[in-house]
Amino acid sequence: MSLNVSFLPLAVKDLPSCARSRKDEGWRLVQMLCVRTEKGTDLIYSFMKDDALENYTIKDVKGGMEIPSISESFLNAFVFENEAHDLFGVQVTDIAIDFAGKFYAVSQSEPMTVISPAQKEAREKAAKIAAAKAAKEAKGATGGSTPEAAKSARPARAKNAAPAANVPRPAKGGASAGKTQKEGE
């Protein structure tokens, strides 16, 4: 038999009843994760039984929204819910073992909500390319001319300069007692 993976939507108010019904039917909780998007946080709860893996997605949880805990049905959820609170700032109420923000002693609160500059740059570039592509397709539908196509292809070349992948390195001027090697071959 093979594993069937499915993604289903869920609303916050249905969460406790969903968890209880899954528990009664003999499903087990696989995990709970958070994804930070521009609109808020998505929560994904996964349950598994026999050969079905169901992922329930709660979309766009905003800052002050309270999520009921499912640790009364599934005790092992307390690890994930504490982590969600510490790293993403999701307010989960009534966790069975609640560490009140001290589960991971992070120096910056809610670190996963901060977007690093490289990622932001890459996202903006991708958004521009997507917008240009959409504009090109719209123009193509109304019989656009070649200069338009040339114009929309240009942004793909324009922002090539950013070597976005690299973490900024400390200045290497004074630090190295470097030995210079001339390639002998």
Next chain:
Amino acid sequence: MGSFNLGKMTLGSMFKKPETIQYPAQTRFVPVGLKGHVAIDMQVCILCGICMKRCTTSAITVDKPARIWEIDRFRCVQCGYCIAECPKDCLFMEPSYAPAATAKSIEVFEKPAEELDEAAEEAQAAKEAEKAARVKAALEAKAAREAQKAKDDPAEAPKTARA
């Protein structure tokens, strides 16, 4: 006290050769393909900088104007990604580990300047002149296109270069 189940193995290990070797007096057999350290053939390298962009830990620095390729051996994790991505295949993995040291250092490799004879130098100058001419022609064509478009569609807001 039950029987000592591990007796045979324990007795055997008293008489067999030890599992450890007297390192560094003796060294182990080094298998081919061991991920030791990254090495470069500077003659083939074109200083394109792709290895610098791909390095997972930012251990490589390439300075094209200064013709220098540097690697910080202490940051390199021998993942092999630079080797896979090099377009000229000038990087390879050598099967000896980078030696331990008391201070961090960066290894610098310099690409020797090419010595060209007269004919080759003239050919290179001609190539550069041709390239400059092509770029100029392309810019003029672009300016002409823009002017034409502005004339054709005065109502439509001209799409300038994206910010």
Next chain:
Amino acid sequence: MGKASVIPFGPQHPVLPEPLHLDLVVEDETVIEAIPQIGFVHRGLEKLVETRDFNQFIYVAERICGICAFGHSLGYAETVEQLMQVEVPKRAEYLRVIWHEMSRIHSHLLWMGLAADAFGFESLFMHCWRLRERVLDLFEATTGGRVILSVVKVGGVARDITDDMFRKIQDTLNGIKGEYGQICKTFLNDYSVKNRTVGVGVIDEEAARSQCMVGPFARASNVNNDIRIFGNGAYGELDGFEPILDTQGDCYARVKVRALEVLQSIEIVNELIGKIPAGEVAVEMKGAPADGAEAASVLEQPRGECYYYARGNGTKYLERMRMRTPTSQNIAGMTTALAGCDLADVNMIVLTIDPCISCTER
């Protein structure tokens, strides 16, 4: 009626491979309650996915844990391949499973050594690790690394194994069976080992299911949750794979399940080497994950079931990569197993969940 006192266990403790803190509420040498605390090895690796593209991140995923290194790179690669809808060649799937099963052998041998060390049998610990060295030598010969293999890439594997090397793998693995048999006999029949493990930390099947435990920890309580039966990758090519279960639910059963799994893995490797097809070992990866695409997959690592989730956003950086490791599921089970045990048994019970805290915290 004694007075209750709180004894801190960890984060530094000779028996723990990784730092974990437990506050043990103890009354007269009996543990009433245990409150776990993790967070000592949190490196924020899931955040690194924002600055390392999906090809570079595989090297980060490997370094989450030294013992489960291959498992994480395999699970990550499988998830991203599902995200980008890429199919890897058959030979690559076989090679991945061969390396993964050898990784299971090395992980279980490591664990058995630590378990022996936990109840003080140091020479058994040394013998287990001596056999493990043979497997690490095989890794070094085939991939170039002993612990961090760096051989899986998104789209396949980076290296091939020749027929000579396959023969060497088979010879080595079959060669350790003799000595391994003696080690198993000691673990399962020795009087002092039995004294420390039989009847200790019992978790019955009902509790195991309600706590959603995974891995050999749960299979020792008769919960069949081995993901390998679903046949992802080359696991589907095995005939007659049956997970090893035990009904006792105590530490002795957990030792037995892991000991037998090593033998099962040796058989799996032999079978796959016999069946491996010829062909390419990788496909070229082009483009980036689509915006909004998501994929989830599970993998049976030596410690249990590991869940991977990836979401793309159109750039070469993934939006989110989540690795839910088996130990984070088992922490709740460990907490209930510790309630009511003797203080001297805390070592053994904590170790039998096969704690890999660096995986849990990433």
